[in-house]
Amino acid sequence: MSFFAQNTVSGNVIETSTGLPIPGVNVIVKGTSNGTTTDFDGNYTIENVATDDILQFSFLGFASQEIPYEGQATLDVQLDEDQATLDEVVLIGYGSTSEQDATGAVEKISPEEFNQGAVVSPEQLISGKSAGVRITSSGGAPGSGSEIRIRGGSSLSGDNSPLIVVDGIPLDQRGVQGVRNQLNSINPSEIEDFVILKDAAATSIYGSRASNGVILITTKSGKKNTDLSVEVDVKASVGSITDKVDVLDAAQFRELIENQPGTDPSLLGDDNTNWQDRIYQTSVGTISNFTISKGFENFAFRVNYNNTVQTGVLRTDLYKRNAVNISLNQDLFDNSLKLSLTSKGIIDENEFADDGAIGAAVGFDPTQSVNDSSLPFGGYFEFNRTNDNGDIVPLNQATRNPLALLYLRDSQGETRRNITNLNVEYRFPFLRELKFNANAGFDYAENDGYNRRPFTSAAVTNVESPYNEDYSGINRNTLFDFYLNFKDEVNFLNTEVDLTAGHSYQEFYIQSQTRENPNDIITETFDINRNSLESYFARASFDIANKYLISASYRRDGSSRFSPDNRWSSFPSASIGWKLHEENFLKDSETLNQLKLRAGYGITGNQEIGPNYGYFGVYTPSISGAQYQFGNQFFNTLRPEDFDEDLKWEELETYNAGIDFGFFDNRLSGSVDAYYRETNDLLATVPVPAGANLSDLLVTNVGETVSRGVEVGINGDLVRSQDFNWSVNYNISFQDLEITKLSLGDDPDYFIPQGGIGGGVGNNIQLWKAGYDPSTFFVFRQVYNDQGQPIEGAYVDVNGDNEITEADRQPYKKATPDYFMGLTNTLNYKNFDLSFTFRGSFGNYVYNNAQSSNGFITAGTVTPQDYYSNLNSNVLETNFQNSQFFSDYYVQSADFVKLDNLSLGYFIPGEKIDIRPSVTVSNILTITDYEGLDPEISNGIDNNFYPRSRTFVLGVNFQFK
Structure with a gap:
């Protein structure tokens, strides 16, 4: 100075x-x-x-x-x-590119686009934000995760979830023991951006784990040359359920029992209990963040502490998180050496409610009282009998008291996890265009917990001893990779060259231990699973004359999950692009500022075949109830598991074509992509003949699937002015997935039953069959009378043999949508900001198992012992006497439009502190014709569903200067 x-x-x-x-x-x-x-x-x-x-x-x-x-x-x-500067931040795996130069289907989602509110899990931030990406929460449990599908998935028995890479560390796709959702270890408020890699041209650099897409999560870091910044952010939330399963109230149930021949009304109680009202509560929660950061000329740091507490709408359910995120960045040797360290330390605590209470509340007799101190069941009423010894014991097959299930259970777990990554980047002084990048990281978690029930609980099979279970486990994921990158302009060719080559090694270790004492017999199990992945990869990209783009990548993966003969496989890709807006006939256009054509092809893999290796035999210790008795002692046995020595990866071939466009100074921009994918050597669990292996079911390579789709994403600035701005993001995705081959033979009628349902033992309502979507239902076609009411037991005789047999069950409808969409509006007026997001899904169906399992009279009145169960209100419409589990009557349209998220904030600037109060509402409105609790069911079977709550959030952010 x-x-x-x-x-x-x-x-x-x-x-x-x-x-x-x-x-x-x-x-x-x-x-x-x-x-x-x-x-x-x-x-x-x-x-x-x-x-x-x-x-x-x-x-x-x-x-x-x-x-x-x-x-x-x-x-x-x-x-x-400076569009080029903006575009450089788009990651593509082992490097970055610009949006203008990307030849694959790549999308970045930044914080200003995130869903707001009391967000606990990161994937909730981007629900409805990206074409081709469907995120379905598993339910309303606090801290619960979501099913993430990019382009619908491609596997059957293999994992269909995308590979998640956090600050350069690919997470174990199997998850982490003891947690509701492994992504909860990533504090949503500390996420800088998401980058979604959708097609093989973008994902094949991750090879054997990239068939279902890749999501790159980058967390925030300190910025150099910035003042000390202190930020405090607090959110408080309350939530309640919006609907309940329709069942008979006490008056309706009494009337039905009293008018039903052969029933005994004296078994009814004298109360009027709404069991669903009793098990649910108003949930409350807080999310607090304290952040401090500062940047010097060559060093920057950022430290964040997060505390999250959230109760569930189901009583006794609780989630807690305490987390510290640290980011350190140091430049040395005149910026030739850059060191970056990120570390996330998390303590994840859970008090797990027994979600079996949800089904029990639907089925429990509404005329009975909650409490009965005269019975030996902890003060709760239970259906009971007197045994030969004169003791009062619970009826074995009766529904358990829902409140007793919740309060006579103590189930707690704690997971301590650390995710740390050190990145070293060195740019060679003698050749500044060449840099070396090394990445060393680990993801380590320890968990322990217990489940307890007193002997007074009717859920304990031995009335003379309590139930105790203790468990613990270790998850360890270690990574080391490095690569060299050369990027330079070759002037005489008018071409920019970007070359990358590297090596990666990652090892996964899981250890679990359980100790339990059902029936006064102590049982211990101990298991270790370890596997590793070694990879070599390379990528070459060329930008010719700032117009023509060529990119190719290659990865060679070796996995210990497969035999030496099938251990290694190659995953290549190639893609091209043409920046038409740089051509002379468009370059000076005042209307068009971006127009790029893209096309790509690639092969990716899937190695997620379950906990075992699959290609060689292992022995599993027996569990409780399967010990061998010698005298008065019980001993565990060893059971050989099934295996296929020829097991190998799934391989997915993808063709993708796309167009990116921008008009009117990018006030209207977007992209359109069309894809075609074939999965070969499909991993599936299939039945095998008795004696052919060590099990009746075997995970093996059998079959093929084909998927195709079109994705459209549009961004528009409807209004741009000094005081008022209004921008819109709309995306719509059309998709189709079909099994084209399934059996090892040529039987055209071969199928594999799927989709187990409640209300019967071994009943399945879906199937895998060539020519159909994997979520297709398998049902009889219901016959209706002139008034449109279903006729009990009357089905369409499909094959015309004048009798209704299993041969008349037909594939019908499917759980996956034909198309889905998202619409986000963001408005700013002076210091006010408002955003809201709609999501829609169409062409999907749900099997209403809540109706089918309790929607017929004998479901509640014909029992082997002396008790009655409540019925679904649908029985008043059908008057079914007996089960109609396989009727297509219960396969119901689940189209929906949801107003998912609405947030309003106001920015208050100050000399020493900036303040932004906000209010957010989530799960506001659902428009649907579906008769059940919620049309958004990931597997298409509505049974014992933990309801999602409508949540109101008040927040305030303080930014100290």
Whole structure:
């Protein structure tokens, strides 16, 4: 800094093209750590500036400016958009590219696009935000996860979830023991962005784990040359269920029992109990974040502490998280060496409610009381009998008291987890275009917990002893990879060359131990599973004349999960792009500012075949109830498991074509992609003839699937002005998945039953069959009378043999949608901001097992012992006497439109502190004709569903300057 008089400079920074202020611009005195950032209105003030100092103005997405200071008190600045700078932040795996130069189906989702509110799990941030990506929460349990599907998945028995990479560490796709959702270890408020890799041209660099897409999560880090920043963010939430399963109330149930021949009304109670009202509560929660960060010239740090507490709408359900995120960045040797360390330490605590209470509340006699102190069941009423010894014991097959299931159970678990990654990047001084990148990381978790029930609980089979189970486990995931990257302009070819080659080694270790004492017999199980993956990879990209793009990648993977003969496989890809907007006939267009055509082909794999290796025999210790008795002692046996020595990877071939466009200074932009995918050597669990293996079911390579689809994403700035802005994001995805081959033979009628249902033992309502979607239902076609009512036992004689047999069951409808969409609106008026998101799904069906399992009279009145069960209200419409489990009457349209998320905030700037209060509502509205609790059921079978709550969130954010 110059030794002249020190001055204070103020000014305003705006966007050249629109005149709008730019908040968050870094304003630095060049060569010093003296700096500040612009506020919400683009204003800044910086002190201690001397004449001849140079002020640097920089912000992501804009061309930086350096302006000599000449003593003026006010200095206003205009920044030009720099699309190339913005595009450079798009990750593609082992490197980055620009949006303009990407030839694969790649999408980045930034924080300003995230869903707001009391978000516990990261994937909830991007629900409804990306074409081709469908995120379905597993239910309303606190801290529960979601099913993530990119382009619908491609496997049957293999895992269909995408590979998740967090700060360079691919997570174990099997998850982590003891947690509701392994992504809960990532604090949503600390996520910088998501990058979704959809097609093989983008994902094949991850080879054997990329068939179902890849999601790259980057967490926030400190920024160099920034002032000390302290931020406090607090959110408080309350939630309640929006609907309950329709069952008979006490008056309706009494009337039905009293009018039903052969029943005994004296078995009814004298109460009027709404069991669903009794098991549910108003959930409450808090999410608190404290963050501190600072950036120096060559060093930056960021530290975040997160505390999350959330109760469930189901009583006794509780989730807690305490987490610390640390990010350190150091530049050395004139920025030739860059060191980055990220570490996430998490303590995840759960008190698990018995969600069996949900089904029990639906089926329990509403005329009975909750409590009965005269019975030996902890003060709760239970259906009972007197045994030969004169003891009062519970009826074995009777429904258990829902409140007793919840309160006479103590189930707690704790997981301690750390995810740490050290990244080293070195740029060679003698060849600045060449850099070396090394990544070393580990993901380590320990968990322990217990399940307890007193002997007074009717859920304990031995009335003389309590039930105790203790468990513990270790998950360890270690990674080391490195690569060399060369990027330079070859002037005589007018081509930019980007070359990458590297090696990766990752090892996974899981250890689990359980100790339980059912029936006073102590049983211990201990299991270790270990596997590793070694890989070599390379990628070459060429940008010719800033118009023509060529990219190719290759990965060679070896997995210990497969035999030496099948251990290694290759995963290549190739893609091209054409930037038409750079051609002379479009370059000067005032309307069109981006138009790019893309096409790609690639092969990816899937190795997620379950906990065992699958290609060689293992022995499993027996579980409780399967010990061998010698005298008065019981001993565990060893059971050989099935195996297939020829087992190998699934391989997925993908063809993708796309177009990216932008009009009117990108006020209207988007992309359209079409894809075709074939899965070969499909991993599936299939029946095998008795004696052919060590089990009746075997995981093996059998069959093929074909999927195809079209995805459209559109972004539009409807209004751009100084005071008011309105932007819209809309995406729609059309998809189709079909099994084209399933059996090892040529039997066209071969199928595999799937989709177990409640209400019967061994009943399945779905099937896998060539020519059909894997979620297709398998039912009889119901016959109706003239009034449109189903006729009990009357089905269509499909094959015309004048009798209804299993041969008349037909594939019918499916659980996966034909198309789904998302619509997000974001509005800003001065200091107010408002956003809301709709999601829709169409062409999907759900089997209403809540109706079919309790929707007939004998379900509640014909029992082997003296008790009655409640019935679904649907029985009043059908008057079914007996079960009709396989009727298509219960396969119901589950189309829906949901108003998922609405958030309103107000920014209050101040001299020392900025404050932003906000209010958010989630799960606001569902428009559907589905008769059940919720149309959004991931597997298509509605049974014992933990309801999602409508949640109201009040939040306040404090940013200290």
